[in-house]
Amino acid sequence: MTVRDLRYAPYEGVSRSHWHSVWAIARNEMGITWSYFRTKLLLIAALVIDVIFIVLVFIEAGVINLMSEGPNAVTELTTAPVTAYVWLKLYGLILLFAATGCGTISHDIQAELMQFYFAKPLKRLQFILGKALGLVLVGATVTIVPGILIFGLRLAMLARTDLLGEALAQCGSVLAFELVMLVTFSFVILAVSSLTRRSGYAVLSWLAVIFIPDLTALIVGQVVDAEWPHLLSVTANLTGVFDVMITRTHDISVWAPPAAVMGIAAAAFGIVWWRIGVFERL
Amino acid sequence: MGRTRPEATVVLDRVTRGYGSVIGLNDVSLSMYPGVTGLLGPNGAGKSTMMKLLTGLMRPGQGQVKVMGESPFRNAALMRRLGFCPEWDAFYRDMSGFEFVSFLTRLNGIERKQAEEMATRALVKVDLRQKMDEPISTYSKGMRQRTKLAQAIVHDPDVLLLDEPLNGTDPVGRKIIVDLIRQMGEEGKTVLVSSHVLHEVEVMTRNIVLIHRGKVLAEGEIQNIRDMIDKQPHHIVIECTQPRRFATCFAPFGDVTQISFTPNGFVVATTDPDACYERIPRLALDNDVKLRALTCSDNDLSAVFRYLIG
Numbered sequence A: 001m002t003v004r005d006l007r008y009a010p011y012e013g014v015s016r017s018h019w020h021s022v023w024a025i026a027r028n029e030m031g032i033t034w035s036y037f038r039t040k041l042l043l044i045a046a047l048v049i050d051v052i053f054i055v056l057v058f059i060e061a062g063v064i065n066l067m068s069e070g071p072n073a074v075t076e077l078t079t080a081p082v083t084a085y086v087w088l089k090l091y092g093l094i095l096l097f098a099a100t101g102c103g104t105i106s107h108d109i110q111a112e113l114m115q116f117y118f119a120k121p122l123k124r125l126q127f128i129l130g131k132a133l134g135l136v137l138v139g140a141t142v143t144i145v146p147g148i149l150i151f152g153l154r155l156a157m158l159a160r161t162d163l164l165g166e167a168l169a170q171c172g173s174v175l176a177f178e179l180v181m182l183v184t185f186s187f188v189i190l191a192v193s194s195l196t197r198r199s200g201y202a203v204l205s206w207l208a209v210i211f212i213p214d215l216t217a218l219i220v221g222q223v224v225d226a227e228w229p230h231l232l233s234v235t236a237n238l239t240g241v242f243d244v245m246i247t248r249t250h251d252i253s254v255w256a257p258p259a260a261v262m263g264i265a266a267a268a269f270g271i272v273w274w275r276i277g278v279f280e281r282l
Numbered sequence B: 001m002g003r004t005r006p007e008a009t010v011v012l013d014r015v016t017r018g019y020g021s022v023i024g025l026n027d028v029s030l031s032m033y034p035g036v037t038g039l040l041g042p043n044g045a046g047k048s049t050m051m052k053l054l055t056g057l058m059r060p061g062q063g064q065v066k067v068m069g070e071s072p073f074r075n076a077a078l079m080r081r082l083g084f085c086p087e088w089d090a091f092y093r094d095m096s097g098f099e100f101v102s103f104l105t106r107l108n109g110i111e112r113k114q115a116e117e118m119a120t121r122a123l124v125k126v127d128l129r130q131k132m133d134e135p136i137s138t139y140s141k142g143m144r145q146r147t148k149l150a151q152a153i154v155h156d157p158d159v160l161l162l163d164e165p166l167n168g169t170d171p172v173g174r175k176i177i178v179d180l181i182r183q184m185g186e187e188g189k190t191v192l193v194s195s196h197v198l199h200e201v202e203v204m205t206r207n208i209v210l211i212h213r214g215k216v217l218a219e220g221e222i223q224n225i226r227d228m229i230d231k232q233p234h235h236i237v238i239e240c241t242q243p244r245r246f247a248t249c250f251a252p253f254g255d256v257t258q259i260s261f262t263p264n265g266f267v268v269a270t271t272d273p274d275a276c277y278e279r280i281p282r283l284a285l286d287n288d289v290k291l292r293a294l295t296c297s298d299n300d301l302s303a304v305f306r307y308l309i310g
Helices: A016-035 A037-066 A080-102 A103-110 A112-118 A126-141 A144-157 A164-192 A198-226 A228-232 A232-246 A257-280 B047-054 B097-106 B111-125 B141-153 B171-186 B198-202 B222-229 B243-248 B273-286 B299-308
Strands: B009-021 B022-032 B035-040 B062-067 B083-084 B159-161 B190-195 B207-212 B215-221 B234-240 B254-262 B265-270 B293-297
Touching: A016 A037, A016 A126, A016 B097, A037 A080, A037 A144, A037 B190, A080 A126, A080 A164, A080 A198, A080 A232, A103 A112, A103 A126, A103 A164, A103 B273, A112 A257, A112 B222, A144 B222, A164 A198, A164 A232, A164 A257, A198 A228, A198 A232, A198 B190, A198 B243, A228 A257, A232 A257, A232 B299, B009 B047, B022 B047, B022 B062, B022 B207, B022 B215, B022 B265, B022 B299, B035 B083, B035 B171, B035 B198, B047 B190, B083 B141, B097 B111, B097 B141, B111 B141, B141 B159, B141 B293, B159 B171, B171 B190, B171 B293, B190 B198, B190 B265, B198 B222, B198 B273, B234 B243, B234 B273, B243 B254, B265 B273, B265 B293, B273 B293
Parallel strands: B035 B190, B035 B207, B083 B159, B159 B190
Antiparallel strands: B009 B022, B009 B062, B207 B215, B234 B265, B234 B293, B254 B265
């Protein structure tokens, strides 16, 4: 055996981008999710809803054009179809994440892959951001991407009308809401996924996190006959954020739903931070 | 001009690490230098704990761990100079070997194209060029071990930590891995190879550390240990096609003291492991038997430890 005389100095090598690692993890996550047959099936199902809304955009533009000259001319856009769109996207995303997102960390734990990650020059924040970005990008395929197409088409159809400004505000609100929803759900998914090595348990936990507060809010709301129990529900808080964005009003307070959503996202991030810390230092 | 003693690249200073009430490592002090060092001990001796401490995956309860003068715990910069091949089979099984190694290379903060070039080079080094685009789920145990080794050497680390790298490998894979480890040692890298089989380590290095129940029992030249171990029968677990027919081929040899069957193959007990290891591939070839895995039980080493600790 040849032994050489080496004198090691503290590392001062080439500084490499942290974002390469984040993007590598996100891309890997997208690749894994895309490899599932159920992902493709759900994306096709989501596409059907999008096609329906594209047809509705044409119908809306046709009706507005038809009535533009008469006494019943449309002077303002209704928010009902946009709210329906948002609700469909909300539950569509819950379903997509239940089917494809819950194994994002639990699978890594089960397959003993965490030791590979943290034996690399990878920081906890990079790991979490990479996983979250992967989920956001997967979720964007059923929310933001069709949102841009549908509401972009709507803006084009209403470009020469007085309703353009209002349509633009609705478009902005929908896209901003979808981004808030994606980020919040991604961190909640990461939190439930990091708590177990069984993806099945993560799916159950995810559905529980969404639907148990919904049911609780419904029951308590009926009993006390008040609006505040809606603040217990994740979905009601998210749609509350959308209501605030689109109407600038809320039944309780314009600050309550955004604060609740931020609290949920922060709590979820805290759980992931703690759990990944456990694996980082075993 | 006399050769100067190189600086120790890996230093453990009175390191203790427990898991609740169970002690993984107990007051271990050790220095390792460039070249290959074998870390020997039966299952549960503390080898993997030591590996995790050195890769910064674990913090010592007491004492200090230094790799190239720095603590490895949460030291991202140091991780760029360190390669780790874990014991467990941990993969994204739908990925190809190439995708898996490229992905892990990118975690070093390296851009995609460069990572892919590095991954290809590493996979060629471990002789996986032909199969590197096939899913890992179709790989044999030996090929999976080589994939893990490829991701450990891909960034040309100065310190290489290999946890049971020969576990379950076939004779061809074993030779490739052994040659690569020896080559890295000769290049001046610090390579720590853990194993529970003395014979495996012996072909890579003369320098070993014996660990048992979290304590270092002995360190230094392998020959002393070898003399002790030769007195014990050595058990080789063979997984292959037609195990009953193949097992009968071993019966005529005088060094074979016992043959027993397992669900997937059989175990040969031999007093001359060198001759037996040489014989296995030749007999397999002569008898048209396909070898799936060769592993060594740690019964023989445990016997040496029992001898050492009285």
